[in-house]
Amino acid sequence: MDQKRLSQIVDRYADQEGALIQLLLDIQKEFNWVPKEAVQQISKSLDIPLSQIYRVASFYKSVSLRPRGKHIVNVCLGTACQVREGPRVMDRIKGVLGIDAGETTQDMKFTLERVNCLGCCALGPVVVVDGEYHGKVLPAKAEEIIKSYD
Ligand code: FES
Structure with a gap:
Protein backbone atom coordinates (compact mmCIF):
# COMPACT_ATOMS: atom_id res chain seq x y z
CA MET A 1 0.00 0.00 0.00
CA TYR A 60 -21.83 1.07 2.77
CA LYS A 61 -21.74 -1.60 0.08
CA SER A 62 -19.42 0.48 -2.07
CA VAL A 63 -16.75 0.33 0.64
CA SER A 64 -14.87 -2.95 1.01
CA LEU A 65 -12.84 -3.90 4.06
CA ARG A 66 -11.46 -6.89 2.17
CA PRO A 67 -8.99 -6.74 -0.71
CA ARG A 68 -10.65 -6.49 -4.10
CA GLY A 69 -9.16 -7.19 -7.47
CA LYS A 70 -8.55 -4.79 -10.32
CA HIS A 71 -11.51 -6.37 -12.15
CA ILE A 72 -14.82 -7.15 -10.45
CA VAL A 73 -16.65 -10.08 -12.04
CA ASN A 74 -20.33 -10.48 -11.20
CA VAL A 75 -22.04 -13.68 -12.26
CA CYS A 76 -25.81 -13.66 -12.06
CA LEU A 77 -27.37 -16.69 -10.42
CA GLY A 78 -30.88 -15.33 -10.19
CA THR A 79 -33.67 -17.68 -11.24
CA ALA A 80 -33.72 -16.78 -14.95
CA CYS A 81 -29.94 -17.11 -15.25
CA GLN A 82 -29.92 -20.30 -13.15
CA VAL A 83 -32.18 -22.12 -15.61
CA ARG A 84 -30.07 -20.94 -18.53
CA GLU A 85 -26.73 -22.44 -17.44
CA GLY A 86 -25.72 -19.70 -15.01
CA PRO A 87 -24.26 -22.27 -12.56
CA ARG A 88 -22.09 -23.79 -15.33
CA VAL A 89 -20.91 -20.31 -16.28
CA MET A 90 -19.98 -19.66 -12.66
CA ASP A 91 -18.14 -23.01 -12.44
CA ARG A 92 -16.15 -22.26 -15.59
CA ILE A 93 -15.12 -18.83 -14.30
CA LYS A 94 -14.17 -20.30 -10.92
CA GLY A 95 -12.00 -22.81 -12.77
CA VAL A 96 -10.35 -20.18 -14.96
CA LEU A 97 -9.58 -17.91 -12.01
CA GLY A 98 -8.89 -20.66 -9.49
CA ILE A 99 -11.07 -19.04 -6.82
CA ASP A 100 -14.53 -19.34 -5.33
CA ALA A 101 -17.28 -16.73 -5.42
CA GLY A 102 -16.48 -14.03 -2.87
CA GLU A 103 -12.73 -14.42 -3.34
CA THR A 104 -9.95 -12.46 -5.03
CA THR A 105 -7.12 -13.95 -7.07
CA GLN A 106 -3.69 -13.85 -5.44
CA ASP A 107 -2.35 -11.49 -8.10
CA MET A 108 -5.19 -9.10 -7.15
CA LYS A 109 -6.45 -9.01 -10.73
CA PHE A 110 -9.97 -10.43 -10.24
CA THR A 111 -12.65 -10.56 -7.58
CA LEU A 112 -15.50 -12.97 -8.31
CA GLU A 113 -18.96 -12.26 -6.95
CA ARG A 114 -22.33 -13.93 -7.19
CA VAL A 115 -25.33 -11.67 -7.71
CA ASN A 116 -29.05 -12.41 -7.72
CA CYS A 117 -30.64 -10.76 -10.77
CA LEU A 118 -29.24 -7.79 -12.58
CA GLY A 119 -32.59 -6.78 -14.00
CA CYS A 120 -31.96 -8.01 -17.55
CA CYS A 121 -33.19 -11.60 -17.26
CA ALA A 122 -33.96 -11.94 -20.99
CA LEU A 123 -30.22 -11.69 -21.62
CA GLY A 124 -29.37 -14.53 -19.20
CA PRO A 125 -26.98 -15.93 -18.32
CA VAL A 126 -25.46 -12.55 -17.54
CA VAL A 127 -21.88 -11.77 -16.52
CA VAL A 128 -20.80 -8.23 -15.66
CA VAL A 129 -17.13 -7.28 -15.60
CA ASP A 130 -16.26 -3.82 -14.28
CA GLY A 131 -19.80 -2.65 -15.04
CA GLU A 132 -19.74 -3.99 -18.61
CA TYR A 133 -22.69 -6.33 -19.28
CA HIS A 134 -22.27 -9.55 -21.24
CA GLY A 135 -25.50 -11.37 -22.12
CA LYS A 136 -26.31 -14.91 -23.23
CA VAL A 137 -22.95 -16.04 -21.92
CA LEU A 138 -22.29 -19.76 -22.13
CA PRO A 139 -19.31 -21.37 -20.37
CA ALA A 140 -16.87 -21.18 -23.32
CA LYS A 141 -17.80 -17.54 -23.92
CA ALA A 142 -17.35 -16.82 -20.20
CA GLU A 143 -13.79 -18.10 -20.34
CA GLU A 144 -13.10 -15.95 -23.40
CA ILE A 145 -14.49 -12.87 -21.67
CA ILE A 146 -12.39 -13.38 -18.53
CA LYS A 147 -9.23 -13.93 -20.58
CA SER A 148 -9.85 -10.70 -22.49
CA TYR A 149 -9.20 -8.69 -19.30
CA ASP A 150 -5.69 -8.30 -17.97
S1 FES B 1 -31.85 -13.54 -13.14
FE1 FES B 1 -30.03 -12.94 -14.10
S2 FES B 1 -30.50 -10.96 -14.81
FE2 FES B 1 -32.29 -11.57 -13.81
Whole structure:
Protein backbone atom coordinates (compact mmCIF):
# COMPACT_ATOMS: atom_id res chain seq x y z
CA MET A 1 0.00 0.00 0.00
CA ASP A 2 1.27 3.45 -0.96
CA GLN A 3 1.56 5.14 2.44
CA LYS A 4 2.33 8.54 0.92
CA ARG A 5 -0.77 8.43 -1.27
CA LEU A 6 -2.88 7.36 1.71
CA SER A 7 -1.60 10.30 3.76
CA GLN A 8 -2.38 12.72 0.94
CA ILE A 9 -5.97 11.52 0.81
CA VAL A 10 -6.48 11.55 4.58
CA ASP A 11 -4.88 15.00 4.90
CA ARG A 12 -7.40 16.43 2.46
CA TYR A 13 -10.09 15.81 5.07
CA ALA A 14 -8.11 16.78 8.17
CA ASP A 15 -10.37 19.63 9.29
CA GLN A 16 -13.64 18.49 7.84
CA GLU A 17 -16.22 17.15 10.21
CA GLY A 18 -18.67 14.67 8.74
CA ALA A 19 -16.41 13.82 5.81
CA LEU A 20 -15.82 10.23 6.86
CA ILE A 21 -17.94 8.64 4.15
CA GLN A 22 -16.35 10.68 1.36
CA LEU A 23 -12.91 9.90 2.74
CA LEU A 24 -13.65 6.17 2.81
CA LEU A 25 -14.96 6.34 -0.76
CA ASP A 26 -11.81 8.17 -1.91
CA ILE A 27 -9.61 5.50 -0.32
CA GLN A 28 -11.78 2.78 -1.85
CA LYS A 29 -11.39 4.39 -5.26
CA GLU A 30 -7.62 4.70 -4.92
CA PHE A 31 -6.81 1.25 -3.50
CA ASN A 32 -9.90 -0.78 -4.47
CA TRP A 33 -10.50 -1.47 -0.78
CA VAL A 34 -10.00 0.11 2.64
CA PRO A 35 -7.09 -1.60 4.41
CA LYS A 36 -6.69 -1.76 8.20
CA GLU A 37 -3.77 0.68 8.00
CA ALA A 38 -6.06 3.24 6.38
CA VAL A 39 -8.69 2.85 9.10
CA GLN A 40 -6.02 3.35 11.76
CA GLN A 41 -4.67 6.45 10.05
CA ILE A 42 -8.14 7.96 9.68
CA SER A 43 -8.80 7.31 13.36
CA LYS A 44 -5.58 9.01 14.40
CA SER A 45 -5.73 11.96 12.02
CA LEU A 46 -9.42 12.78 12.36
CA ASP A 47 -9.77 11.63 15.96
CA ILE A 48 -12.61 9.25 15.18
CA PRO A 49 -12.95 5.98 17.14
CA LEU A 50 -12.00 2.86 15.18
CA SER A 51 -15.36 1.29 16.00
CA GLN A 52 -17.19 4.21 14.37
CA ILE A 53 -15.11 3.96 11.19
CA TYR A 54 -15.69 0.21 10.93
CA ARG A 55 -19.42 0.69 11.53
CA VAL A 56 -19.70 3.24 8.72
CA ALA A 57 -17.44 1.25 6.37
CA SER A 58 -19.45 -1.93 6.94
CA PHE A 59 -22.72 -0.16 6.27
CA TYR A 60 -21.83 1.07 2.77
CA LYS A 61 -21.74 -1.60 0.08
CA SER A 62 -19.42 0.48 -2.07
CA VAL A 63 -16.75 0.33 0.64
CA SER A 64 -14.87 -2.95 1.01
CA LEU A 65 -12.84 -3.90 4.06
CA ARG A 66 -11.46 -6.89 2.17
CA PRO A 67 -8.99 -6.74 -0.71
CA ARG A 68 -10.65 -6.49 -4.10
CA GLY A 69 -9.16 -7.19 -7.47
CA LYS A 70 -8.55 -4.79 -10.32
CA HIS A 71 -11.51 -6.37 -12.15
CA ILE A 72 -14.82 -7.15 -10.45
CA VAL A 73 -16.65 -10.08 -12.04
CA ASN A 74 -20.33 -10.48 -11.20
CA VAL A 75 -22.04 -13.68 -12.26
CA CYS A 76 -25.81 -13.66 -12.06
CA LEU A 77 -27.37 -16.69 -10.42
CA GLY A 78 -30.88 -15.33 -10.19
CA THR A 79 -33.67 -17.68 -11.24
CA ALA A 80 -33.72 -16.78 -14.95
CA CYS A 81 -29.94 -17.11 -15.25
CA GLN A 82 -29.92 -20.30 -13.15
CA VAL A 83 -32.18 -22.12 -15.61
CA ARG A 84 -30.07 -20.94 -18.53
CA GLU A 85 -26.73 -22.44 -17.44
CA GLY A 86 -25.72 -19.70 -15.01
CA PRO A 87 -24.26 -22.27 -12.56
CA ARG A 88 -22.09 -23.79 -15.33
CA VAL A 89 -20.91 -20.31 -16.28
CA MET A 90 -19.98 -19.66 -12.66
CA ASP A 91 -18.14 -23.01 -12.44
CA ARG A 92 -16.15 -22.26 -15.59
CA ILE A 93 -15.12 -18.83 -14.30
CA LYS A 94 -14.17 -20.30 -10.92
CA GLY A 95 -12.00 -22.81 -12.77
CA VAL A 96 -10.35 -20.18 -14.96
CA LEU A 97 -9.58 -17.91 -12.01
CA GLY A 98 -8.89 -20.66 -9.49
CA ILE A 99 -11.07 -19.04 -6.82
CA ASP A 100 -14.53 -19.34 -5.33
CA ALA A 101 -17.28 -16.73 -5.42
CA GLY A 102 -16.48 -14.03 -2.87
CA GLU A 103 -12.73 -14.42 -3.34
CA THR A 104 -9.95 -12.46 -5.03
CA THR A 105 -7.12 -13.95 -7.07
CA GLN A 106 -3.69 -13.85 -5.44
CA ASP A 107 -2.35 -11.49 -8.10
CA MET A 108 -5.19 -9.10 -7.15
CA LYS A 109 -6.45 -9.01 -10.73
CA PHE A 110 -9.97 -10.43 -10.24
CA THR A 111 -12.65 -10.56 -7.58
CA LEU A 112 -15.50 -12.97 -8.31
CA GLU A 113 -18.96 -12.26 -6.95
CA ARG A 114 -22.33 -13.93 -7.19
CA VAL A 115 -25.33 -11.67 -7.71
CA ASN A 116 -29.05 -12.41 -7.72
CA CYS A 117 -30.64 -10.76 -10.77
CA LEU A 118 -29.24 -7.79 -12.58
CA GLY A 119 -32.59 -6.78 -14.00
CA CYS A 120 -31.96 -8.01 -17.55
CA CYS A 121 -33.19 -11.60 -17.26
CA ALA A 122 -33.96 -11.94 -20.99
CA LEU A 123 -30.22 -11.69 -21.62
CA GLY A 124 -29.37 -14.53 -19.20
CA PRO A 125 -26.98 -15.93 -18.32
CA VAL A 126 -25.46 -12.55 -17.54
CA VAL A 127 -21.88 -11.77 -16.52
CA VAL A 128 -20.80 -8.23 -15.66
CA VAL A 129 -17.13 -7.28 -15.60
CA ASP A 130 -16.26 -3.82 -14.28
CA GLY A 131 -19.80 -2.65 -15.04
CA GLU A 132 -19.74 -3.99 -18.61
CA TYR A 133 -22.69 -6.33 -19.28
CA HIS A 134 -22.27 -9.55 -21.24
CA GLY A 135 -25.50 -11.37 -22.12
CA LYS A 136 -26.31 -14.91 -23.23
CA VAL A 137 -22.95 -16.04 -21.92
CA LEU A 138 -22.29 -19.76 -22.13
CA PRO A 139 -19.31 -21.37 -20.37
CA ALA A 140 -16.87 -21.18 -23.32
CA LYS A 141 -17.80 -17.54 -23.92
CA ALA A 142 -17.35 -16.82 -20.20
CA GLU A 143 -13.79 -18.10 -20.34
CA GLU A 144 -13.10 -15.95 -23.40
CA ILE A 145 -14.49 -12.87 -21.67
CA ILE A 146 -12.39 -13.38 -18.53
CA LYS A 147 -9.23 -13.93 -20.58
CA SER A 148 -9.85 -10.70 -22.49
CA TYR A 149 -9.20 -8.69 -19.30
CA ASP A 150 -5.69 -8.30 -17.97
S1 FES B 1 -31.85 -13.54 -13.14
FE1 FES B 1 -30.03 -12.94 -14.10
S2 FES B 1 -30.50 -10.96 -14.81
FE2 FES B 1 -32.29 -11.57 -13.81
